[in-house]
Amino acid sequence: MTQLGLPEDIQACLFDLDGVVTKTAVVHAAAWKETFDAFLREREGEGFRPFDSGADYDEYVDGRPRADGVRTFLASRGIELPEGHPDDPPEAQTVNGVGNRKNVLLLERIRTQGVEPYDGTLRYIRAARARGLKTAIVSSSANTRDVLHSTGIEDLFDVRIDGVVAAERGLPGKPRPDTFLAAARDLGVEPSRAAVFEDALAGMDAGRSGHFGYVVGVDRVGQSEALYAHGADIVVKDLAELGGRA
Incomplete structure (x- = not known):
């Protein structure tokens, strides 16, 4: 050695x-949680099971390209969305739309909290x-x-x-x-x-x-x-x- x-x-x-x-991993995890919890709440109501920023993030999202993370986590909950397009607006109910929503939140957190x-x-x-x-x-x-x-x-x-x-x-x-x-x-x-x-x-x-x-x-x-x-x-x-x- x-x-x-x-x-x-x-x-x-x-x-x-x-x-x-x-x-920035913790910032990514927080942005994913905010994104997925809002999506699941809208889809399943207040009784939804929240995204776990520890276990779910590590297993389905961490390290993967953004769209893959969306697709993999939602599949774990039995949810399938249309792919959409990379420039889908953040409110679009597509894989790319959900991913872009997360990125908006991430960039806002980076802008306000900085990166160390x-x-x-x-x-x-x-x-x-x-x-x-x-x-x-x-x-x-x-x-x-x-x-x-x-x-x-x-x-x-x-x-x-x-x-x-x-x-x-x-x-x-x-x-x-x-x-x-x-x-x-x-x-x-x-x-x-x-x-x-x-x-x-x-x-x-x-x-x-x-x-x-x-x-x-x-x-x-x-x-x-x-x-x-x-x-x-x-x-x-x-x-x-x-x-x-x-």
Whole structure:
């Protein structure tokens, strides 16, 4: 292992955004809860079963592209909506409409609350780059570029594969490994020489199925066992535990 807690042959680090680099996973979960609870209340009345921003978020939404999250969660409740179109208005009763409603709420929360990065992650990324490792941000969020810009950390990543890039290239999202594989390809590194850093179970699945050299689970919410079960090689609460100083 290197001083970064990685196998010696790792040449690149592929980082998820929400929950790994920035403290936005909780903001996403809150926006999803507000969206789904309003939808379920309107559909089922006051006796509806609310969206669980812990269990439901982790199982059906976290790490997935927005429309996939809508589709997967609603399917768990036996609900199927028409797909609609990506530019559907937030009030549309479609998969895309519900997803766009969530995004409106998310952006409002980010605008009013701001975005804060994890200091341990930033120190780790800087240490990795100082040792010559390439870095990429890999996120299902279509707001990745705005978040990176607002926190002033765009320059920490050589490559960005996010929801916008995935749509442009026709890449399926997590739990499929395609976005991580695209990041490794853009960096000119074999997947077996790249490490994946993820907090979502869908991201663990992507790291495992993509046959990456090392998969680091970041446990911010007490789901260490689940992260291991979904393919993590190691689970830490903060990347500072892996070592590395810029």
